[in-house]
Amino acid sequence: MAEKTLGILELENEPITRPGFLAGPGTFQFRVKRIKVVGATTQRVTSGDRSVTSNYVECARKLENQGVTAIIANCGFAHLYQAEVAAAVSVPVALSxxxxxxxxxxxxxxxxxxxxxxxxxxxxxxxxxxxxxxxxxxxxxxxxxxxxxxxxxxxxxxxxxxxxxxxxxxxxxxxxxxxxxxxxxxxxxxxxxxxxxxxxxxxxxxxxxxxxxxxxxxxxxxxxxxxxxx
The missing domain is CATH 3.40.50.1860 (Rossmann fold)
Incomplete structure (x- = not known):
């Protein structure tokens, strides 16, 4: 049986890789694939900028094509793009x-x-x-x-x-x-x-x-x- 893989849609800002953080070592006991969403800065996403929606959709599709079995985001404010992202892929999506x-x-x-x-x-x-x-x-x-x-x-x-x-x-x-x-x-x-x-x-x-x-x-x-x- 193929191993399950979590896809993470990441902000353009560099993720924190210290232990205990989402991008840190040992946070998950399953495989993870990450992709940076161009234009999705902390300021733009937390301000509800809808112009980055298509970028989230594009990156989610890339993650699906890479074989991920579920997708999340590394910013809870990205949930404004949940409907569009979920509609664009066939794997479970939960952005916040x-x-x-x-x-x-x-x-x-x-x-x-x-x-x-x-x-x-x-x-x-x-x-x-x-x-x-x-x-x-x-x-x-x-x-x-x-x-x-x-x-x-x-x-x-x-x-x-x-x-x-x-x-x-x-x-x-x-x-x-x-x-x-x-x-x-x-x-x-x-x-x-x-x-x-x-x-x-x-x-x-x-x-x-x-x-x-x-x-x-x-x-x-x-x-x-x-x-x-x-």
Whole structure:
């Protein structure tokens, strides 16, 4: 049986290759193929620039032709291009952990809410939620970001090199702020693909379930076929 392979649509900005990050060694126990989406800078994608949609589609097709069995992206804001990318290929596509919000919400006790920790709360909008299949009118999902922090500035660079301890602390600070203002939050979804490195620290401190892009990728690989038909 052919080995399953995850395809990752990457920002034009250089990925962080430190251990614990999406492009770091040992993050996944299955094969990974990566492709850089030309024009997809952090600034353009987080601003919702639709002009890069065709570039995402083209790169997804290239990944499929290279034999990947599922496709994700290394920026949760890329979910605005989910519909077009998914329609262009025949393998499962999930471009953001925002897709997991309704699922996680269903697992919580009555009165419990899902909270989102994002790269920039000022840029995460209703159209991102709708693209993920839900809306703020249907469910209360409070959002907090790390905007203004040192990590936020580092991650915006062309060649970002976030300091792991610094990033973990910035995510913890954001999570604390969210839980203080929204005590009904009973689970957290990390939008940013740099945040998995902080997931275990947040779980330990808060006692809450935390899901992120690595959880999404593993779920997607589990349900994908062992090979594509192209």
């Amino acid at each position: 952990s925002l897709l997991l919000v309704p699922f996680v919400a269903k697992t919580l006790p009555r009165g419990g809410n899902v909270g989102i920790v994002t790269y920039d709360a000022n840029k995460l909008r209703e159209d991102h939620f709708v693209a993920a299949g839900w809306s703020s009118a249907e469910r209360h999902v409070p959002v907090v970001g790390i905007e203004g922090s040192k990590s936020w500035h580092r991650l915006s660079q062309t060649a970002p090199d976030a300091e792991p301890a610094e990033l973990v602390e910035d995510v913890l600070i954001a999570a604390r702020r969210l839980l203080k203002s929204e005590p009904e939050v009973a689970a957290l979804v990390f939008e940013c693909t740099a945040f998995p490195i902080a997931a275990e620290a947040v779980r330990r401190e808060t006692g809450l379930p935390v899901v992120d892009c690595t959880v999404l990728a593993k779920m997607l690989i589990e349900v994908s076929p062992s090979h594509n038909n192209r």
